[in-house]
Amino acid sequence: MQIQINTANNIDGREALVAAVEADVRAGLSRFGDRLTRIELHIGDESGGPSGGGDTRCMIEARPQGQDPMTVTDHAATPDLAVSGALRKMTTALDRVFGKQDDKRGH
Template sequence: MQVQFNTDKTVEGHQRMQHHFSEVIAESFKRFEDKITRVEVHLGDENNEKFGVDDKRCMIEVRLSGKNPLAVTNHANTVEKSISGAIDKMKKVLTTTFEKLKMHS
């Protein structure tokens, strides 16, 4: 499973952070890995340099083989929390999606 990070100009894309969260994502989505071709993580700060509550945004888009991509967005006060929240949301979306597909096949 390929994990790709994209950051806007206000978020520093530290290699160590990307490596850590790539491993967390791979582990979190492990049971779906045969169905996922790529995971794209988009990070941004919606207030740029200004202080704001929950202004760090993480959007995770999962590309599935033979299906439309799935995407979730999470806002938090730190990049790390926004990523963790988006991972949790995506796990729920993937679980629901594949349970529905099982019921209809």
């Protein structure tokens, strides 16, 4: 599973954030690792201020093998909260999709 993290220029501590987010994504989505080819995150401060502290958005796009990409978005006060909220939403969506596939196959 390939992970790509994109941050806006107005996010403080981008390098440390990227390392922490990648670890969170690997841990949070590890059980789907063999079924996903790529995970892409976009993190940005929608208020546009250089100091942050505004409306932070995290969008996650997951690409399951042989299927259309899935996207979720979460807004929060900090990048960490936005990422964890988006990871929760993506986990729920992937559980639903893969659960339906497994059920159809009789597993």
